Amino acid sequence: MQDINSFKKLLEEPKRIVIVPHVNPDADALGSSLGMASVLKKKGHEVTVISPTDYPSFLHWMKGNDEVIVYNQGNEQKADKIIEETDIIFCLDFCSLNRTDKMEQPLRQAKATKVLIDHHHGKEDFADFEYWDNKSAATCELIYQLVVDMGERQLLDKHTAEALYAGIMTDTGSFRHPNTTKHVHEVVAALIGLGADVSKVSKLVYDNNSLNRLKFIGFALSERLEVLTEFNTAYFAISADDLSNFSSRTGDTEGLVNYALSIGGITMAAIIIERDDAVKLSFRSVGDFAVNELAAKHFEGGGHKNAAGGISRIGMKETVDKFLNLLPEYKKQLHTNQKKQEIYLT
Numbered sequence: 543m544q545d546i547n548s549f550k551k552l553l554e555e556p557k558r559i560v561i562v563p564h565v566n567p568d569a570d571a572l573g574s575s576l577g578m579a580s581v582l583k584k585k586g587h588e589v590t591v592i593s594p595t596d597y598p599s600f601l602h603w604m605k606g607n608d609e610v611i612v613y614n615q616g617n618e619q620k621a622d623k624i625i626e627e628t629d630i631i632f633c634l635d636f637c638s639l640n641r642t643d644k645m646e647q648p649l650r651q652a653k654a655t656k657v658l659i660d661h662h663h664g665k666e667d668f669a670d671f672e673y674w675d676n677k678s679a680a681t682c683e684l685i686y687q688l689v690v691d692m693g694e695r696q697l698l699d700k701h702t703a704e705a706l707y708a709g710i711m712t713d714t715g716s717f718r719h720p721n722t723t724k725h726v727h728e729v730v731a732a733l734i735g736l737g738a739d740v741s742k743v744s745k746l747v748y749d750n751n752s753l754n755r756l757k758f759i760g761f762a763l764s765e766r767l768e769v770l771t772e773f774n775t776a777y778f779a780i781s782a783d784d785l786s787n788f789s790s791r792t793g794d795t796e797g798l799v800n801y802a803l804s805i806g807g808i809t810m811a812a813i814i815i816e817r818d819d820a821v822k823l824s825f826r827s828v829g830d831f832a833v834n835e836l837a838a839k840h841f842e843g844g845g846h847k848n849a850a851g852g853i854s855r856i857g858m859k860e861t862v863d864k865f866l867n868l869l870p871e872y873k874k875q876l877h878t879n880q881k882k883q884e885i886y887l888t
Contacts, residue, residue, distance in 0.1 A: 549692075550692055556587055556588065558587075558588045559587050559632065560632070561579050561631075562592055563575045564636035564642060565595050565641060567595075568712060569708040569711070570712060570713045571597075571635035571636075573705040574635055575610075575635075576604045577685050577706045578634065578659070580605065580702045581698065591610045592625070594613050594643040595613070595614050596792050597792060598791075599750075599792075600746060600747055600750040604704075611624075613644065625645075626651075628652070628654045630654055630655045630656075631655070631657065633649075633657065633660070633669065634659050634681055637658060637663075637664060638665070655671070657669060657671045658671070658674055660674050660684070661684060663845070664834075679710060680710045681709060682705070682709030682710050683709075683725070683729050685706060686706055687729070700736060703734075703736035703738035704737075711740075719848065752791070754791075757788055758784075758790060759798060759801075761788065762798055766779060766780060773873055773876055773877075774809040774876040774877055775811070776810075776812075778814065779862050780816065781816045781858060782816040785816075795813065795815060799811050808828075810831055810872075814861055816858040823861070823865070825845075825849070827848045827849075829880075831876060832848075836868070837850040840852070841854055
């Protein structure tokens with residue numbers, strides 16, 4: 543935060559506050575939003591969390607979930623009015639307003655003070671206050687640190703601690719990714735000290751599948767997984783019909799790309815999904831291969847070095863062909879990176 547004292551002064555008197563996560567919120571986006579909402583409510587503020595879209599049902603356990611307004615579920619006019627009249631807007635787990643889908647213009651036009659709290663690359667200069675660190679593992683990690691920096695750790699309770707833990711757990715890949723630092727473990731230890739039941743949170747997030755989702759994963763692994771050893775790449779191409787055949791719900795494709803990345807010898811994994819409005823892509827990598835650069839250059843996307851996303855508006859087949867045609871350009875990097883990983887693991 544550029545000036546923590548000015549930020550604290552901004553929150554001294556009760557305000558109307560809106561908190562917004564990115565489109566298709568994950569555990570870090572929703573956990574940071576509901577965690578921050580809880581803290582601000584305890585300070586006497588009127589807080590509304592507005593999500594651009596819905597999110598997986600395995601996140602509905604978080605306290606405050608039942609009060610979230612989902613913008614694209616017929617709540618546009620109501621939400622726009624709240625945004626127009628609010629005093630402060632918190633933008634959490636994204637750093638460019640285009641990550642809020644149809645909420646982008648109402649947010650840009652809002653006269654409210656804007657607060658950015660995030661850890662992604664590609665930051666847009668739109669906020670009045672920023673608490674941004676692209677070396678942090680998760681926005682939930684930043685929320686905890688901000689509350690501590692404000693001297694208000696006493697406002698954190700068990701429910702908030704569990705929401706923040708969920709975001710850190712998922713964004714570190716259950717503490718397996720390179721972004722798992724000493725500070726991450728210190729924050730997690732503090733959250734456990736506040737009462738977070740880590741076993742419960744893990745089960746709610748990872749062991750809360752529908753039968754259709756398990757059948758879909760089985761289908762995807764057996765019928766849609768392609769492995770291109772020449773390019774150290776594996777990918778899934780999931781059509782709209784595939785999703786329909788398994789009555790897919792929001793979140794059912796979550797984590798599927800990691801199965802492809804887990805294959806020995808794979809440097810980059812991707813999942814390409816045909817949605818109603820566009821084709822969505824998600825990329826994962828190991829080592830020094832930067833999928834955020836690939837996503838930004840070719841698919842209007844971005845993210846972290848080893849985890850990024852993008853979008854394509856040219857149709858499913860054309861998108862798959864475009865992705866495949868890019869691989870020769872990256873062949874040397876993909877192969878060199880895999881060799882480095884082999885040395886690292888020996």
